[in-house]
Amino acid sequence: MVSLEISQDDGQTFPWSGTWLSVHHNKVPPSEKSTLVNETKWQYYGTPGTGGNLTVSWNHQMLQANYVNIEVWGYNETGKPYSSNWAAEWKYLYTLIRNHSNIGEFTFLPVPSAQYRDWELGALRISSSAASDGQSNVAAIWSTEHALAWHLGDDFRRDSAAWATEKCHQWDARERDQPNFLDEIEDCPCTLAQARADTGRFHTDYGCDIEKGSVCTYHQGAVHCVRSVQASPQYAAGQQCCYDAAGTQVLTGDSIGGSTPDRGHDWGAPPYKKPPRVPGFSHWIYDVLSFYYCCLWSDNCSIYFKHRPSSGCRRYRPPRAASAFGDPHFITFDGMNFTFKGLGEYTLVESDLTWLRIQGRTQLVKLLSGKEGAEAPVTGFSAIAMQENDSDVIEIRIPEHSGSLEVLLNHKTLNFSEQTWMDLKGLFLSTTPGLNVTVMFSSGAGVEVSRWKARSLSLTVLLPEKFQNHLQGLFGNINGNPRDDLTLRNGTSLHTDFSTPEDIFVFGADWAIRNETSLFTYDTQRLLDKYFYGPKHDPTFLPVFTPSEDPTDPLVEQMAFLCQSDPFCRFDVLTTRDLAVGNSTKLSHQRYLYLQESLQPVVSCGWLAPPSNGKKEGTNYLVGSVVRFHCNHGYSLAGASERMCQDNGAWSGEPTSCLPHDGSGHPLSPFVLKCGILGFAALAVALGRV
Known part of the structure; x- marks a missing residue:
């Protein structure tokens, strides 16, 4: 919310004042922004199997103009992260078309931009053609921010996977030099029920909402995700938690669609203007574009998840409700x-x-x-x-x-x-x-x-x-x-x-x-x-402190049928003599009971990795769950073949490993393997002396 004072005499007096309130950017009505038709195509353009025309559409009645200009604007963050010279840059790049008839649609064939290929995040602006290129403070319709794959240079289009792999490795190197934000963000709720009930600390992620069909573009296999409401105190980082149809948290150790923390909170943090606190854009720079580089445009997800591992929920404590x-x-x-x-x-x-x-x-x-x-x-x-x-x-x-x-x-x-x-x-x-x-x-x-x-x-x-x-x-x-x-x-x-x-x-x-x-x-x-x-x-x-209940009163029979054993419902029917009031009380009480049930503490034993040269069955790590292990051909299982999450938060059984077997199906012991390796090394040294 921004306070305003308005003057009509060049600032000598300010007779009017007020406030301007901004609604969250993800909730802008569709009529007030342009639409990238098939947005996925825009953001993958240049990768194998893509090409052809792109189309942007908008509500032409939102602009009082016969002709419009469509511009490309870019966003970047410059300087050394977390230093005094770290700054956000929002810049006009170029105009796609000038004096286009304001008919609400524009279709074009993208041309690679060699001059602006370093700008990988941005948006389109549609404004009256009476405005000059990049002019500020004009009435305009904006698209959503998106990866500018469609305008990247020929080096991206020649081999998008190689280009993205190099970008992924560059991001990996930068991440290693940046401070660790993972320790200061809250753990995820253990279950979908907890995540949806903990409304003080977590809120529905608009990109994966079970109430709206669970179209989880970046979290395949999940049906619902939530984000931490508040950014972390020092680094303004965020938490994202995703859950499958069974209500279990999806972890990146098991799936590319797992929960991922964010160096830049998607909703920003005060004072908002300075990175990584810029709403939406900082999150794109540090968490989303890197996901494109490593996971969507190339096969390097392991690098991404090394820096964005799921938190799990072992430290999560549900809130208390009244x-x-x-x-x-x-x-x-x-x-x-x-x-x-x-x-x-x-x-x-x-x-x-x-x-x-x-x-x-x-x-x-x-x-x-x-x-x-x-x-x-x-x-x-x-x-x-x-x-x-x-x-x-x-x-x-x-x-x-x-x-x-x-x-x-x-x-x-x-x-x-x-x-x-x-x-x-x-x-x-x-x-x-x-x-x-x-x-x-x-x-x-x-x-x-x-x-x-x-x-x-x-x-x-x-x-x-x-x-x-x-x-x-x-x-x-x-x-x-x-x-x-x-x-x-x-x-x-x-x-x-x-x-x-x-x-x-x-x-x-x-x-x-x-x-x-x-x-x-x-x-x-x-x-x-x-x-x-x-x-x-x-x-x-x-x-009335204690209402009377007369068995001969016809209302009492109706009350008993409506309220059953709910004491609050019965009380309110008797004091108001209104069944509708009692029914509303009953529904409110039921919502509270459901909330309490959803917020019950859950024990987690933490993620279990599959053994090297083997695999596991089961991705639920809460109390009572069982994970089973199998070895690849040529290897035999040592340790527990299955492990159960116990009430004390520890896994039962011994750690599991898959060892080469001795020909009869029995695993070679670690001691035998070690001696064999040492013996081979000694033989190599001896041969080297000959």
């Missing part, structure tokens, strides 16, 4: 549950580790059936506000006269037309308008807010292990002890086994926020009167 939903029911990070129906604004999470603050506002629940606008004597969340350190403040709320979600950035409304990803100060924000919002903070904390059919919000907070013993609020602490989760501000804890609903009501009221610490927006008179000028916890509102 949730609140319905009337509202709380499930703390340590698994304790209670119902608190206060009316006001309350602290849900407060941390002295990163000054993470998550606050909730409640209002009387509007019924989903019956009289329009009718309210029940219970409360539900109507707004959630949050901030970490000096990050932007995000607030998600249900507007007074609408059932959809509204997102506020620093107390101003954000407008969304489709699923959007935003890179903001200290956080990332992802939203499906009207349904849910996910906020991912720099610390790895994740907050998910959703509105389904109920006219109240459901909330889930995910926190990594480092927050342990650094929390307070209605969601308690993370220390594995649910008995101290009902802790007041003064440090006094209520006994969870003997606390009544009335005791819990007093506990919740103690966590009412103050105006000076509030993150909320008070932009209507009702909000001012109710929450700003009024008490933060309304002492005049007394909810």
